Amino acid sequence: MPWWRRVRHTPPPHGAEPAAPAGTPGDDAGQPYIRDAERRSLRRLLQRRSNLAYDLAQAELALQPENPWTERIAQLDAAIAQAEADLAALRPAPATVPRVQLPATPIAVEDVRPAEPAAVTLRAGEVTLRYQEEIDWAERGHQVALPQLARVAGDVAPLVPADLEASTRAALADHLRQGFSIVAEEALERAAAGEPPPAYTLADLTRPCPTCGGWQDPKGRCAACAELERQRQRIRAGLERLRAERDEQRQEMERYRERLPVIRRQLAETEADIAKLRAKGVEPA
Numbered sequence: 046m047p048w049w050r051r052v053r054h055t056p057p058p059h060g061a062e063p064a065a066p067a068g069t070p071g072d073d074a075g076q077p078y079i080r081d082a083e084r085r086s087l088r089r090l091l092q093r094r095s096n097l098a099y100d101l102a103q104a105e106l107a108l109q110p111e112n113p114w115t116e117r118i119a120q121l122d123a124a125i126a127q128a129e130a131d132l133a134a135l136r137p138a139p140a141t142v143p144r145v146q147l148p149a150t151p152i153a154v155e156d157v158r159p160a161e162p163a164a165v166t167l168r169a170g171e172v173t174l175r176y177q178e179e180i181d182w183a184e185r186g187h188q189v190a191l192p193q194l195a196r197v198a199g200d201v202a203p204l205v206p207a208d209l210e211a212s213t214r215a216a217l218a219d220h221l222r223q224g225f226s227i228v229a230e231e232a233l234e235r236a237a238a239g240e241p242p243p244a245y246t247l248a249d250l251t252r253p254c255p256t257c258g259g260w261q262d263p264k265g266r267c268a269a270c271a272e273l274e275r276q277r278q279r280i281r282a283g284l285e286r287l288r289a290e291r292d293e294q295r296q297e298m299e300r301y302r303e304r305l306p307v308i309r310r311q312l313a314e315t316e317a318d319i320a321k322l323r324a325k326g327v328e329p330a
């Protein structure tokens with residue numbers, strides 16, 4: 046109720062509402078405020094009856110052996126079983142992953158220039174790779190992190206054994222490019238921190254992953270296993286949501302079942318209160 050109405054209706058205290066004298070024609074003229082309060086009270090009771098009627102229908106539905114909650118729970122059970130099967134099926138496929146470890150040829154850090162533009166030169170055997178900072182002049186003003194390096198000269202292809210199958214050669218070349226790039230970034234980080242350059246070998250860049258047999262990066266991380274783990278995390282997160290929703294559905298159904306006698310009693314009380322007001326001639330309008 047807006048405050049101005051509340052203020053205007055202050056003279057007859059609201060506490061007087063339930064104790065209003067029995068409705069006689071004379072009251073209508075003499076107690077207009079009470080009549081008004083009773084009309085509001087009736088409107089509230091009618092709204093309450095409508096809410097309780099809805100709850101009663103839901104509670105009676107919840108008591109049925111098959112109902113909207115059990116249907117939803119069955120759907121969720123199926124989705125959970127499917128997600129659990131997907132999770133179990135997420136295993137590395139070692140047969141398809143090549144495992145070639147290159148010899149322990151050292152990767153020399155030939156040159157590091159920390160800034161403006163940052164640059165790193167790496168050499169392994171006859172291969173020399175040069176990396177340089179990718180300068181984004183627009184971003185330059187608020188660049189905080191170390192610069193991103195891009196390979197500007199040289200390639201890893203001569204390091205890949207010629208006797209490998211074409212797809213394996215391509216995969217190994219890709220893996221080596223990523224590995225060298227990580228070494229170049231680390232060389233730059235260490236130079237910026239005043240530390241000695243990293244000392245990796247080609248063997249460090251092609252160590253087989255004990256889990257899947259693929260290649261680890263120079264830091265001992267396996268991209269294939271990391272991707273599998275990301276997929277597992279996604280499925281686990283989905284499973285958690287499905288299980289939580291299933292719990293909610295069960296609890297909601299239980300709540301309705303347990304509340305049924307209370308709803309019936311409240312509905313009866315509300316009906317009785319409505320009948321009393323109606324008997325006094327109160328109408329909601």
Ligand SMILES: [Zn+2]
Nearest residue numbers: 254257267270
């Ligand atoms: Zn792996």
